Structure formats: structure tokens, C-alpha cells
Amino acid sequence: MGITTQIRTKSIKSPLNYIGGKYKLLEQILPLFPKEINHFVDLFAGGCNVGINVNAEKIIFNDNLTYLIELFQTFHSKELEAVITHIENRILKYDLSLTNEEGYKKIREFYNENKNPLDLFVLIAYSFNHQIRFNNSHKFNNPFGKNRSSFNKTMKLNLERFIVQLKTKNIQFSNVSFENYDYSFLSKNDFVYCDPPYLITTGSYNDGKRGFKGWNEKEEFDLLRILNELNSKSVNFALSNVIEHKGKSNDILINWVNKNPDFNVNYLNKNYSNSNYQTKNRDKNGSVEVLITNYKTSIPMQTTLFNF
Numbered sequence: 001m002g003i004t005t006q007i008r009t010k011s012i013k014s015p016l017n018y019i020g021g022k023y024k025l026l027e028q029i030l031p032l033f034p035k036e037i038n039h040f041v042d043l044f045a046g047g048c049n050v051g052i053n054v055n056a057e058k059i060i061f062n063d064n065l066t067y068l069i070e071l072f073q074t075f076h077s078k079e080l081e082a083v084i085t086h087i088e089n090r091i092l093k094y095d096l097s098l099t100n101e102e103g104y105k106k107i108r109e110f111y112n113e114n115k116n117p118l119d120l121f122v123l124i125a126y127s128f129n130h131q132i133r134f135n136n137s138h139k140f141n142n143p144f145g146k147n148r149s150s151f152n153k154t155m156k157l158n159l160e161r162f163i164v165q166l167k168t169k170n171i172q173f174s175n176v177s178f179e180n181y182d183y184s185f186l187s188k189n190d191f192v193y194c195d196p197p198y199l200i201t202t203g204s205y206n207d208g209k210r211g212f213k214g215w216n217e218k219e220e221f222d223l224l225r226i227l228n229e230l231n232s233k234s235v236n237f238a239l240s241n242v243i244e245h246k247g248k249s250n251d252i253l254i255n256w257v258n259k260n261p262d263f264n265v266n267y268l269n270k271n272y273s274n275s276n277y278q279t280k281n282r283d284k285n286g287s288v289e290v291l292i293t294n295y296k297t298s299i300p301m302q303t304t305l306f307n308f
């Protein structure tokens with residue numbers, strides 16, 4: 001089967017193994033999206049797992065992590081072969097492997113001086129948990145993923161499929177914080193998908209310690225206000241989040257849903273069983289994962305209001 005055929009039959013997985021990435025939930029999320037979409041805005045694009053698998057006239061990937069967006073722009077504009085050759089040449093030059101920490105540190109230093117986006121990808125491939133972390137001076141500072149991380153066959157295949165798919169779509173990139181995004185061009189058939197950092201969980205991207213803004217109650221309120229504004233302009237949106245996690249609940253989100261009875265809470269299930277929220281929807285971390293929409297979905301997994 002050629003690479004183009006494979007792409008049509010299976011969802012594309014981000015080559016970045018992005019923390020908080022929605023690849024595993026795609027089967028549940030995508031059927032909940034509107035069927036016809038003009039502009040699709042992936043407002044917190046991260047690894048781009050969602051937008052890359054969506055059919056729309058135009059897909060806009062936004063994330064405030066500038067270096068990440070630059071990397072996707074490079075994947076989009078360069079030939080696939082040139083990207084792979086660049087990566088493999090770097091691996092050879094720095095003798096990168098599962099054990100060569102010195103080589104990893106050298107290419108990290110080189111990246112921090114030159115900021116070539118494809119070198120960031122090489123670093124991510126060999127870094128601990130494939131995490132993207134910068135310090136306040138915007139120096140990449142994630143440690144080496146000794147014996148665990150490398151540019152292996154799976155990552156290479158994911159990268160190739162991702163780049164091929166990227167080139168088949170009408171894509172635009174943007175790298176602003178969501179409050180500064182210009183929503184004014186959006187109208188009825190457009191769609192905004194939001195997968196922000198979760199207020200009640202911790203990811204390296206919401207601690208505010210990597211030279212980029214963190215995620216706190218202010219950001220949560222600002223985003224919910226923007227979603228209300230979109231709703232009043234009849235722009236559809238979907239918001240991924242968790243309403244409960246390890247005994248904590250996101251009361252800001254729960255109150256917002258209760259104040260907006262026209263919104264729908266679609267409960268997602270990592271175990272794919274068709275249970276309802278009250279019984280089995282918590283996963284092993286006690287997480288209740290939801291997709292909140294301002295339109296009715298055709299799947300009977302939703303409720304309009306929840307009380308605790």
C-alpha cells in the first residue's frame with residue numbers, strides 16, 4: 001500500500017508524541033464535529049493531531065509556542081526528502097543514539113545558538129519524554145532521553161505521513177496567545193476547536209516556566225468569554241477539557257456549562273466503553289474527559305447539564 005493510500009485509511013499521528021495530544025481520542029472527537037467546515041481553527045494546536053485529521057476548506061493552526069509553529073511551517077514548506085535528509089545528517093554529525101548524552105548536549109547547544117526549526121525536531125526526538133521545554137531565555141533545556149528516546153522507525157513513519165498530509169491541505173499558521181487571535185473573520189460555517197492546557201492537571205506547557213505564558217484561572221475565564229462571543233456570532237466551537245481529575249473538579253467550567261444550558265457536554269471515554277458519566281466514565285486517574293460544544297451532535301453521548 002502506497003503512503004498516500006495509507007493516509008486515507010488511518011488517522012495521522014503527530015510525529016511529536018505531544019503531551020496532552022488527542023490522537024487516542026480522535027475516534028470519539030472527530031464524529032462530534034460538524035460535517036461541513038469552512039475555516040477550522042485549531043486554536044491550541046500543540047502536536048496538530050486534531051487539525052491534521054480534519055476536512056475543511058482551510059485549516060488554521062495556532063499555538064503560542066512560536067518555535068513549534070515555526071517547525072510546522074518548515075514541514076509544510078520543505079520537500080519531504082529534504083526534511084528527512086536534514087534530520088539524518090544531524091544524527092550522523094552528532095552521532096546521536098539512545099546513549100550518547102554528549103552528542104545530545106552538543107546539538108542542543110547548537111540549536112540554542114541557531115534556532116533552526118528542524119534541529120528542534122531532532123532535539124525533541126532524543127529528549128526526555130520527547131518534551132518541548134524552554135527556559136525564560138528561550139533556551140531549549142529538556143534533558144536527554146537516555147535509553148528511551150530516539151528518531152526510531154515509528155517516529156520516522158509518523159513524520160513522513162504527517163508531512164504528506166500537511167501538503168494536501170490548505171493550511172495557515174499563526175502563533176499568538178489565544179486572547180490576541182483575530183476572530184473577526186469567522187462566521188456561521190467556521191469552527192473553532194480548543195484544546196487548551198487543563199486548569200486542574202499539570203503539563204509542562206501550563207506551568208508558565210518555559211518562557212511562555214502559563215495557564216491559570218484568568219486564562220480559563222478569558223477563553224470561556226471568547227467562546228461565548230463566538231457563540232453569539234453563531235460560530236460553532238468545541239472545547240476539550242477535563243471536569244474532574246484526581247479528586248479535583250474544574251468548578252469554573254462546571255459553572256459556565258450550567259449558565260449556558262444550550263451547550264452540550266459530550267463525555268469521552270478513554271476505554272471506549274459506552275458507559276455513562278455517573279458510572280464508569282472516570283479513567284484510572286479519576287479523570288472525566290469531555291468535549292463541550294455549542295451545537296447538538298448526532299452521537300447520543302451527551303447531556304446538557306450536570307449537577308454535582
Ligand SMILES: C[S@@+](CC[C@H](N)C(=O)[O-])C[C@H]1O[C@@H](n2cnc3c(N)ncnc32)[C@H](O)[C@@H]1O
Binds near residue numbers: 043177215
Ligand atoms: C493540550 S495541548 C494541545 C494538544 C493538541 N490538541 C494535540 O492533539 O496535539 C495545549 C497547547 O496549548 C498551547 N498553549 C498554551 N497556552 C496558550 C495560549 N495562551 N495561547 C495559545 N496556545 C497556548 C500549548 O503550547 C500547547 O501546545
